Amino acid sequence: AQTVTQSQPEMSVQEAETVTLSCTYDTSESDYYLFWYKQPPSRQMILVIRQEAYKQQNATENRFSVNFQKAAKSFSLKISDSQLGDAAMYFCAYVSGAGSYQLTFGKGTKLSVIP
Amino acid sequence: GAGVSQSPSNKVTEKGKDVELRCDPISGHTALYWYRQRLGQGLEFLIYFQGNSAPDKSGLPSDRFSAERTGESVSTLTIQRTQQEDSAVYLCASSLGPSRVNEQFFGPGTRLTVL
Numbered sequence: 001a002q003t004v005t006q007s008q009p010e011m012s013v014q015e016a017e018t019v020t021l022s023c024t025y026d027t028s029e030s031d032y033y034l035f036w037y038k039q040p041p042s043r044q045m046i047l048v049i050r051q052e053a054y055k056q057q058n059a060t061e062n063r064f065s066v067n068f069q070k071a072a073k074s075f076s077l078k079i080s081d082s083q084l085g086d087a088a089m090y091f092c093a094y095v096s097g098a099g100s101y102q103l104t105f106g107k108g109t110k111l112s113v114i115p
Numbered sequence: 116g117a118g119v120s121q122s123p124s125n126k127v128t129e130k131g132k133d134v135e136l137r138c139d140p141i142s143g144h145t146a147l148y149w150y151r152q153r154l155g156q157g158l159e160f161l162i163y164f165q166g167n168s169a170p171d172k173s174g175l176p177s178d179r180f181s182a183e184r185t186g187e188s189v190s191t192l193t194i195q196r197t198q199q200e201d202s203a204v205y206l207c208a209s210s211l212g213p214s215r216v217n218e219q220f221f222g223p224g225t226r227l228t229v230l
Binding site: 042 | 155171210215
């Protein structure tokens with residue numbers, strides 16, 4: 001079974017600074033997708049960024065980028081120019097090969113942004 | 116509606132009572148998913164619907180849990196004889212189809228508290 005591990009229960013960052021959230025996963029498959037979701041206090045999960053395992057290029061979405069290390073099974077999220085609105089729980093998630101839809105989530109990292 | 120909606124937002128019930136949680140997916144989304152999020156944890160997959168059939172019920176924790184869906188519309192998650200360990204946030208998501216490439220859009224969840 002696939003597992004997703006987020007080793008940082010809590011992180012904090014100064015406004016306008018950069019922070020990196022860690023995620024590792026365990027799988028025997030070569031074809032999969034990885035995701036970072038944001039969950040603010042409103043509880044609604046919002047997709048931040050997605051990475052296809054077959055792509056070597058790291059995904060980026062504005063201030064959000066990932067460092068995908070397939071061999072190391074590592075998938076970290078970098079948030080640049082942190083804003084107060086970035087404060088939330090961040091979850092790393094995995095879905096396996098073709099025909100799959102079931103997301104496997106890590107336990108999350110609570111990010112605080114200090115003004 | 117513009118997004119996935121869930122009702123009620125919060126539900127407090129007494130141990131042993133039955134509860135029904137409702138999810139309205141995004142119009143046109145054929146796939147619907149239920150997840151459970153215990154305090155301080157990531158999301159656990161419960162059940163998946165394609166249309167009104169549920170090909171994957173593998174995540175339902177016990178026979179006290181059941182779900183149904185009307186066509187490609189509303190879904191109801193029912194928990195019978197609730198127990199304190201059922202206390203959690205129950206999140207619903209929908210997507211255009213079941214493929215992993217389709218983004219799952221989440222609702223705001225229902226926070227269930229069993230006293």
